[in-house]
Structures are given as C-alpha cells and as structure tokens.
Amino acid sequence: MDWRAFAQDMATMARDLLAQDSVEATLQRITSSATELVEGCDAAGVLILRGTSVQSLAPTDPIVTESDRLQERLQQGPCFDAAHQHHGDRVFRIADFTAEQHRWPDFVPQARRLHLGSMMGFLLYTDDEDLGALNLYSHRPGAFNDVSETAGWLLASHAAVAFSSARTHAQMEQAVATRHTIGEAMGILMGGHHLTEQQAFDVLRRYSQENNVKLREVARQVCEKGGLT
Numbered sequence: 001m002d003w004r005a006f007a008q009d010m011a012t013m014a015r016d017l018l019a020q021d022s023v024e025a026t027l028q029r030i031t032s033s034a035t036e037l038v039e040g041c042d043a044a045g046v047l048i049l050r051g052t053s054v055q056s057l058a059p060t061d062p063i064v065t066e067s068d069r070l071q072e073r074l075q076q077g078p079c080f081d082a083a084h085q086h087h088g089d090r091v092f093r094i095a096d097f098t099a100e101q102h103r104w105p106d107f108v109p110q111a112r113r114l115h116l117g118s119m120m121g122f123l124l125y126t127d128d129e130d131l132g133a134l135n136l137y138s139h140r141p142g143a144f145n146d147v148s149e150t151a152g153w154l155l156a157s158h159a160a161v162a163f164s165s166a167r168t169h170a171q172m173e174q175a176v177a178t179r180h181t182i183g184e185a186m187g188i189l190m191g192g193h194h195l196t197e198q199q200a201f202d203v204l205r206r207y208s209q210e211n212n213v214k215l216r217e218v219a220r221q222v223c224e225k226g227g228l229t
Contacts, residue, residue, distance in 0.1 A: 001039065001147050009037055010154060017162035026166040027058035030159040034136055035060055038151045040143030041136045046124070046163075047071075047079045048132035054080070063137060066114050070107065077107040079121035079135040091149055092121040096141040117141040120149065122156035124163060131163050178216040185219035192227060203228070 013033045020026040027046055034044035045064035046057040054072035056065045071077035078092035094101060094108065097116050101108040111119075117140040124131040134156045138144060144152075186200040195203065207228055208215045222228060 001151070006037065006151065010158065013037070013155075014158045014162070017158065018165065020162075020166060023163070023166045023170050024058070026162050030134065030155075030162065031058045031060050033159075034134065034152070034155055037155060038136055038144075039148050040118070040138045040140065040145075041148070041152075042139050042143075043137040045135050046132055046159075047121075047135055049080070057132075061137075063114055063116065064135065067111060067116065067119070067135070067137065070110055070114070074106045074110070076104050077111070077121075078104065078119060079133050081121065091123075091153060093144060093149065094119050095144065098141050115139055118143045120144050120152055122152055124156055124160040131160055131167075134159055178219075181216060181223060182219040185222035188222055188226060189228075 013029070017026055017029055017033075020029055031044040031046065035041050038044075043059070043061035043064050045059035045068065047068050048055040048057060052072070052075060054068045056068040059065050059068075067077070068079065071080040078094055081092050094104070094111075095118055097108055097112045097118065116137060118138045120136045122134045122136075124134055134152070136144070136148075136152055182201075182204065185204060186197060189195055189200040189203055190197065193200075193203075204215060204218050204222070207213070208218045211218075218228070
C-alpha cells in the first residue's frame with residue numbers, strides 16, 4: 001500500500017466526515033469510505049446493539065444487513081463481539097469462511113451461505129462512549145491482511161470521533177427545537193387562557209404526565225391544534 005497516498009485520502013475523508021449535515025450522512029460516508037480505502041473490502045456497515053437487538057446502519061450492500069441479522073439471531077459473530085467489547089480487542093477477524101472456526105461455530109457455516117469470504121469488525125468508541133462496530137466484508141477468502149487491518153482501524157478511529165460529534169450535534173439541534181416548540185405552545189396557552197408562564201408550563205407538564213406523552217409531543221400538538229384536546 002502507498003501509505004502516503006492513504007494518509008492524504010484519510011485526511012480528506014476526516015474533513016469530509018465533519019462536514020456532513022446529519023448523523024445518517026456521516027455514517028454513509030464512513031461505510032462508503034471503507035469500501036474505497038480498505039483493500040479487499042467489498043461491503044461495509046455499522047452495527048449497534050440495543051440490549052440483544054441489532055440495528056444495521058448505513059449498509060453499502062444487503063449482505064451487511066443479512067449478516068447482522070444472522071449474528072443477532074445466533075447472538076454470536078465477530079461484529080457482534082466488537083460491539084459488545086469495552087475497549088478490549090480492537091479488531092475481530094474471520095480470515096477465511098471456508099476454514100473451520102472454533103470461536104463462532106454456529107455463525108460461520110451459516111454466513112458462508114451468504115457468500116461471505118472474510119470479514120472484520122472494529123469497535124467504535126471514544127473516551128466517553130461506546131458507539132457500536134464498523135464491519136467490513138469481502139466475498140473473497142483471505143482478503144484482509146495486516147495492512148487491511150491497520151487501514152480499517154485508522155478509519156474506525158476517525159469514524160468514531162465523527163459519529164460521536166454528529167450525534168451530539170443532532171441532539172443539540174433537537175434540544176433547541178424542542179425548547180422553541182415548548183415556548184411557542186406556552187405562548188398559545190397563555191394567550192388563550194390568560195395563564196402566566198409558569199401556569200402554562202404546568203399545564204403542559206401535567207398533561208404529559210397524565211397521558212404518558214412526551215412533553216415535546218404535547219407542545220407540538222398545542223402548536224398544531226391551538227390547544228389541548
């Protein structure tokens with residue numbers, strides 16, 4: 001590999017990741033970059049665990065989702081393990097699906113039917129949080145070597161920072177939008193029922209609690225309908 005060219009490509013990708021305008025766009029850029037920058041990579045995706053349930057994000061090929069679903073059903077596999085780790089092994093690899101594997105005895109023979117030849121899973125994490133796993137797939141056995149692993153790990157490191165940043169930005173935007181909606185709803189209640197600011201907020205909060213509806217959803221209903229029904 002031409003590491004100088006790879007470093008330039010990685011720097012360009014890192015800037016591009018931070019320029020994306022949504023979490024989804026950031027993830028799609030991460031997985032597409034994997035197929036472009038990691039030698040042997042035919043498909044890529046991000047796997048997130050919610051308890052024992054798997055969520056497949058930004059898959060570049062249907063085979064990614066199929067593999068994730070198989071790992072979820074069996075509760076085993078390299079990417080499943082990567083997402084479960086807490087700063088342990090940095091990469092999990094199946095070099096050859098045609099060879100016997102002792103670590104994932106149920107997953108490997110069934111994944112072989114998906115025409116997988118080899119795969120790797122990288123933990124995505126920052127100092128503050130675990131984000132899931134970046135999964136790389138190849139149709140060819142033995143496609144990933146030590147160079148591929150190093151490239152994949154460098155990509156995963158940049159990806160984790162960009163993913164975390166995009167998610168934080170999205171959460172902040174949602175919080176601002178929620179505050180704006182609640183403020184608008186309070187204004188409607190204050191004007192329509194001659195309430196003080198605190199009384200209007202108490203009405204929204206009480207309705208939220210009594211009906212088990214999130215406060216921002218109650219506020220949205222008030223803004224759309226002009227009051228509470």
